[in-house]
Amino acid sequence: MTMPKRTRPALAAVAVALLATALTTATATATPAAPQSTATQATPPPQNDPFYAPPDPLPDVAPGTVLRSRPIDVSANGISVPVKAWQMLYRSTSATFQPNAVSGTVIVPEEKWSGDGPRPLVSYAVGTHGLGPTCAPSYKLATGSEQEFSLFSQALNRGWGVVVTDYEGLGTPGPHTYVAGRSLGHAMLDAARAAEALPEANLSRDAEVGLWGYSEGGFATGWAAQRASAYASDLRVVGAAVGAAPADMETMANLHDGGPASGLVLAAAVGLARAYPDAPFQEILTPEGKEMAADISTQCVEEISANYAFRSLDSYTTVDDPMSLPKWQRVLDDIRLGGTAPKAPVMIYHSPADELVTFDQAIQLNESWCSRGATVRFQPAVLGEHVIGAVSGAPYAIEFLDGRFAERDPISTCATAP
Template sequence: MRRALAALTVALVALTTGALPAQAASPPVPSEDPFYTPPDQLSGEPGDVLRQRAVDVKVGPFPAPVKAWQLLYRSTSATGQANAVSGTLLLPPIPWTNGPRPLLTYAVGTHGIGDACAPSYKLRTGTENEVALIGQALSKGWAVVLTDYEGLGTPGTHTYATGQSEGRAMLDAARAALTVGEAGLSPDAPVGVFGYSQGGQAAAFAGELHPSYAPELKVTGVAAGGVPADLNAVAKFNDGGPAFGLVLGAATGLATAYPDVPFESILNDRGRKVVSRIQDACTIELGAAAPFARLRDFVTIPDPLADPRWQARLAENRAGDRAPSAPVFLYHGTLDELIPFKVGKALLSRYCAAGVTVQWQTFPLLEHIGGVAVGGPVAIEWLSSRFAGTAPKSSC
């Protein structure tokens, strides 16, 4: 086991050295890769694997010593329609002898809207920025499956910030992973849910939707950090802020998920230009698309979010209005400049009122990225205790 653990971490250590291996040809971007194009007819049940292939993944320029499969699987949109979502299953070389090997369904933070931002593609090109946390989970011997979310990699616009879609994509990624025969996972495997930021929204919704949408999964714990639990509050907080582009990205994603909300029809010329530009943007370009701008600068009406159609859809994507059946680890940096700390505290209050077993962890003086850099490893250890059968604590 020590050799396997060392092999798993050597790629991370190698990044500090000057030696680089010979470079293989880069895989095609998802828009040019037929694997991501779903069949014309989507049959079967949510979580069914539509297509799979073994792939190599990298940490920077170095091969990662794991088995990996890219998956195209059946899922469900925010409006209940069948869709296809891509993802990646990772299996470490570490043997697991203590019952079924645990599976972690992992949702990444904001990667952007363009197909080349998909984690399945970034893992193959060695550009995935969350490899340290993914590696921590793999080093424990867990299998890890990462969803690309709806429309990130697969055709169509990514439904960014839509918790209803993200949560289902996470749960169906776990369902799909458990059926990959070569991975040898058991249908009785304990399942953990992990995500931060956009991934925290996805994780919270996966936990909330699990009892009704995927009750057969043995979800033992949900770790969600920096959760944009109330999109109304998050939009107002970031209106006029340095990362206002994320608000436009969220509006684009929600309008894609819900065609009944007015968006393209109310954009002015400036709005159409910026929205067109961010369609292929990844994280940095998306966040910096319109620094210190306000939503009113891009639309033809005073306050589009006041429209009852917008309010109804935003309410559907407010976390905390349904109770997860599994225990929850909720964490937030007190100086988060993107997702207000009070949004996280309000989510805690809603979960406590619903009788959820939730452990709350604050990280003083940490902003958004600091929150995951420090809190992410703590959340992984919390999930490790759930897999070990240790009773969770409650902060309620």
Template sequence: MIRSLVTGLAVAGLSCAVVVPASADDRPPTPQNDPFYTAPSPLPNVPAGDVLKTRKVDLYVDILRLFPVPTRADQVLYRSTSATGTPNAVSGTIITPLTTWPGPGKRPVVAYAMGTQGLGDQCAPSYQIRTGTEVEVAFIAQAITKGWAVALTDYEGLGTPGTHTYATAKSEGRALLDVARAATRLPAAGLDPTAPIGVFGYSQGGQAAAAAAEQAASYAPDLKVVGTATGGVPADLDLVAASNDGGIGFGLVAAAAIGLATAYPEVPLDNVLTTQGKELFAKIKQACVAEIALLAPGRRLNDFTTVPNVIKDPRWQKRLNENLLGNVKPSAPVYLYHGTADELIPYQGAQQLKARYCAAGATLEWHVIPLGGHVVTVSLWGTNALNWLGDRFQNRPARTSC
């Protein structure tokens, strides 16, 4: 039902599309079978955000691929940086409206961070948006109909070779900032390097957006970031793990452990998994989010490791603390929202994030969604967050809740 609703909204928002049915034989190859996703070797010594490969693609809002999106869309492979500072290659998509931007100023760019897609390469947004299977197309459609360009990141290791560094805030934030850079450096997109950048994301995307907001001044000072709209943020991974261990979100705990252990190879994981744990984690590495949610609900990490409470290991705690959000003041205003009944990302964590941002001196607009669950909250409030970015693009002053 949610997928149908999202697709319907997207189609409504892009109703001027010319219907050109696409056959099943026309579907693009999966990233595992598509050489576009493989970076040149050795990786060129170019600045972060530079485009390594590009190709024009068609986007669809339905699984039958009956409704091509009437925009300019370019898939890119671009240079970014891992959580530990190593240059890497990340894939993404740059979407530019065909209409002329009326102003004020240059056409804005939304650096869009997707919510959890999964760990299998076939879950990459740049692939799903070409096959009509991406569930977040409604918000992308809203941005496009406002005349904004959209820069989508697949994140590190999602689509490209290797394992996705899921839940690693530092690499997610850098991948998001760099896809915005790639958008403004891609001649075919026709965007200006001085264009205002708005950052948007929810759930995993909220983590990435907040991380981008915190790293923008130091990592990407060349970008004109004017605001970040973020919600459902897993700001404290220790708290999120404790809340979901033994609950319905255990599959996501396991996925986060895989992602962080990929980003930081020194943390113990593979070498402490039981035989059953290795089998489960191997499945998760190849799965998208719907399948992950059905794997081992109600189980605990201790059920699959030979060492109890493995993430309390000092090596784990060091890296988890490095990815704790809220201790760095974002250089631009932030819009933060969270549902009080979020069953996956504790509301307590959002309250603590707000407190840390306020203590750091951030300009922060805070919104509480009473009784809002995880999916319900973004469904109810995501449009408000996008509209808040529109105010930033119009140079209207931001208010603060601190």
């Protein structure tokens, strides 16, 4: 795989850094501001909090088993409905099918569910947060700084329960296995299992489960949808809203390496090297490359985007075009999304103006799933570039999930979508 040093006039790295601002603004307009709590001062970061340290050895228990939990206050994020919330550590499975522990947050409206059947549950996957421990959504929720709260709070406003995974190595000792699709999908599915098993949350094991995420979260959601029937057949997964998923990471790396968003390419290399230890990485890094990898392993997306724009991966390695090495090609093939048809209906939503995860990624994913017999609704009517698309696309995701929970017939556009 060649890695041209290409730039984009839309300045994708700046767009990634601005996502926090856009979502913070959306929070202010979508929900009333809540008083800032003292959680930021009182809550230790995950690397200093024994709660996040997995038991050693890890118990021989089933995926989705809750290893520990504790109540938390998420009101500082701003929300219009009273909720109860818990952090939890739960058993999951890595990209290479090894047992691991993952952290996450369960949030449930206090008001009794008045709809038909058990309260629905949304397993929500966040977009790129970074690789370091303080980037974990559970920590950000506890300290009132989780920008995507404005998105998934729309599910809470419907009375649905929400569980937000931290993914592997984000909260728990890392670095985060960034864009390791199978691990991300397992973390989402096991978060739903754990949420249903948490007695305090009062969620039913028969609850209908919806999957939802955007960007890295869309990639995770797609993988969860693909893996659900084989890995978590006990869950009643009824639909998946897949937003702006970077389905083909090799294409994405080719596009952004050496450009404004090159920090994300470097972060992907660091994360995938942890997920796939057989792929050569540390042994092909220069001294500057080892410093880069150690640095990125502790940083969140804003720092990564600012500090590592316009850098090429092979400038940090002793070999040219490291991703063309056979073991790395196998990794890239392994994480490519679209190879298995999800059993539950899915909606792909993506803006044609997306400059970071380009629209051809959605077209490719739609074609892959449709050709394999999936029920896919393709929604290209999302406004704005990548950052704005997270906000403008959320109502489509909510409407889709509402239809799945109401058991309305799913819409397929496989015969008409591009």
